[in-house]
Amino acid sequence: MGTGVAGGEELLLLVSPSSGNGRALRAAAPVTEALRQAGYAPRVVATESLPDATRLAAAAPAGSVVAALGGDGLLGAAAGGVKDSGAILLPLAGGRGNDTVRRLGLGVDAVETVRRLDRLRVRPMDLGEVNGRPFLGVANAGFDGLANERGNQSKLNLGPLIYLYGGLRAFLEWRGVEFTVTVDGRTSTFTGWFAAVGNLGQYGGGLRICPRAQGDDGRLDVVSLGRASILGVATTFLRSYRGTHLRHRSIRLDYGASVQISANRPLNVYADGERATELPATVSILPAALRILAPADSPALSGGPGTPRHPGASLD
Structure with a gap:
């Protein structure tokens, strides 16, 4: 060339x-x-x-x-x-x-x-921006953030499987959390496992947690998981590799330009796999x-x- x-x-x-x-x-x-x-x-x-x-x-x-x-x-x-x-x-x-x-x-x-x-x-x-911090993929808080944290702490050379390892460790530590998620003024409060906000919508070494997300559609995809058994959580994440987890009865899906997330206990927010901030957090989209x-x-x-x-x- x-x-x-x-x-x-x-x-x-x-x-x-x-x-x-x-x-x-x-x-x-x-x-x-x-x-x-x-x-x-x-x-x-x-x-x-x-x-x-x-x-x-x-x-x-x-x-x-x-x-x-x-x-x-x-x-x-x-x-x-x-x-x-x-x-x-x-x-x-x-x-x-x-x-x-x-x-x-x-x-x-x-x-x-x-x-x-x-x-x-x-x-x-x-x-995407979460509390002013830029991201391309996903901003997330909850169990998945804890799994990411445990994976990042590991020195094991497992490639993308490091996040599966982190998830197994996080299962042993997680307790139910009450989330409040507001999407363009629509508020929902639930006890559950995580809230993920997607631009490209993929994280964790292949998890398409927001499978309908497009990086140029001018909106955020918001996926959260409410009450579910450990088996239900594991199934959700396994199905997310193919983007087929949205059918789970405890999955909530919404779309918007501005998302606010808070919880009844301190939680870190991760963006593109890195610790970005703490809850409460505001996530916004900057189109094009x-x-x-x-x-x-x-x-x-x-x-x-x-x-x-x-x-x-x-x-x-």
Whole structure:
């Protein structure tokens, strides 16, 4: 593929040293070389934190490409930055679950994604925020958040299965919680297990907890689970791998632009697999807030096929 500009177009490559137990860091060199071969001149920066990733992406030139190599948390943080800068986000798998890239249809081989850049298109995408913290996939509180916490604490190298391990540990600790969830002014109070708010709608290494969610429909999908036995909870999560869990009698589904969640006990809120805040929390959607490189036939984006992006191409 031609470069379009002499010497290659500069691209910011953000790398999370901690993602995937070092997976992103190990992939940085081959990804950098693949980007050079694709006609870019990568500037590689190891991020110090998620806010640092947001800051770096926010400082990128409008119309340039910011590639984020790391887990879902890094991708969400970078998305918050390109929202402000007008740069274009290229998500690259470098974590354990890699739900964002899976849902977008990009695949989990970052080098292969770069090699297929000519097949990707610039697509508008919504951005979620929970108490001001940006996210792309899911913001959640409850049992699933505790499972995520226990999975993140583990040093076991189980890949996406680490979240199943975390779920088994969380079962031993969970006690019933009363949630209050308000969606665009509609309030429900229930005793149950979790409340999940989806933009792309996938988390936990393949759990399509909000299976109808689209990343460009301008709304949030809200899925919660009320009273259920441990077997019912386990069945719900197992079925969510295929997105067939919404038929469970204790599942509630709603849609809206603004969601408030509170509970009768302290709970952490997770966003893109990272601890984001505590309840109470407000989740909002920013329609078409950023531009992202994704396949024309991405299963998570329902709009048009988008426009090509290659070094030197103008998008303005």
